[in-house]
Amino acid sequence: MTALHLRGVVLPEGEERDLWIVNGRIRAEAVPGAETIVDGGYLVPGLVDAHCHIGLAVEDLDGAAQQAEQDRDAGTLLIRDCGSPLDTSPLQERLDLPRIVRAGRHIARPKRYIRGIAEEVDPHDLPRIVAEQAAAGDGWVKLVGDYIDRDLGELAPLWPDDILAEAMKVAHEAGARVTAHVFGPDALAGLIDAGIDCIEHGTGLTDDTIAAMVEHGTALVPTLINIETFPGIAAAGAGKFPRYADQMLDLHARVRPTVRYAIEAGIPVYAGTDAGGGIAHGRIVDEIIALHEAGMTTEQALGAASWTARGWLGWSGIQESSAADIVAYAEDPRVDLNALRHPTRMILRGRVLH
CATH class of the missing domain: 3.20.20.140 (Metal-dependent hydrolases)
Known part of the structure; x- marks a missing residue:
């Protein structure tokens, strides 16, 4: 499976970070050759x-x-x-x-x-x-x-x-x-x-x-x-x-x-x-x-x-080794919750949903 790369403001911490996904899990260390699928915006645990x-x-x-x-x-x-x-x-x-x-x-x-x-x-x-x-x-x-x-x-x-x-x-x-x-x-x-x-x-x-x-x-x-x-x-x-x-x-x-x-x-x-x-x-x-x-x-x-x-419910958010269930948004949902109606990318079990 191809490694994936995301960059965005990670919630709830509110800090911009780079994330990589390999075999359905989140990594904080760079993975060479990863495909960038999100570059900017806000990353929310599923x-x-x-x-x-x-x-x-x-x-x-x-x-x-x-x-x-x-x-x-x-x-x-x-x-x-x-x-x-x-x-x-x-x-x-x-x-x-x-x-x-x-x-x-x-x-x-x-x-x-x-x-x-x-x-x-x-x-x-x-x-x-x-x-x-x-x-x-x-x-x-x-x-x-x-x-x-x-x-x-x-x-x-x-x-x-x-x-x-x-x-x-x-x-x-x-x-x-x-x-x-x-x-x-x-x-x-x-x-x-x-x-x-x-x-x-x-x-x-x-x-x-x-x-x-x-x-x-x-x-x-x-x-x-x-x-x-x-x-x-x-x-x-x-x-x-x-x-x-x-x-x-x-x-x-x-x-x-x-x-x-x-x-x-x-x-x-x-x-x-x-x-x-x-x-x-x-x-x-x-x-x-x-x-x-x-x-x-x-x-x-x-x-x-x-x-x-x-x-x-026993599941983690966006952190090292956690399951890669992430929704990306262009706008900050903490400012306007209606931003949640417009996800730009969804990743479930480390797979991009289309």
């Missing part, structure tokens, strides 16, 4: 979508691959897949698709999530199914923490606290981390106290649960562009479930200040679009901009979808 669904709402792996291609073309080179009924592990062998960190299937109680998506289990079976999904995924397990209870007509938790604690122990002993879909406030304390590693959406966070997340080191992926769908969800359910509709409208109305408080409190916050879950793939830049509007600096918001998110 973007990350930390809440994405590859294989959701499609029939087969071809459809899932098309979803991954859409994300890749927007600069996303690493995906944490947050649950899919389709086994997408064969896509991990394709060198032209983003790296995918899989969570297996969602885990929910019967009739307490979207039909056909989750592994539906009774509460006493949760630890056993968590063990199975930990083995099926790539170090993550995805729970449904709350959803509409049709008998109550509103959002309600799915799992007893003691069962959650046992399930977290099982996952952690298997070397897996656990995350959960949570919209409302009532399920959060039990999940956090049980030792969950991440909360998805988190629109129902309060001062107490934000403090608990800080204490436990729990991460948050707020999926802000997904939350923009809440008014439509409320309108669709208002006739049959008016309390649920009111909940969703209230959560939507206060999501930006809620996320701002979480950021200011020091909760690790990462960018995730919820693509596939009613959101189109390829919208990571919209989520980065939404995080900035919610209170992050431009550099923090970019890091939440690049170097800090990569570190959280």
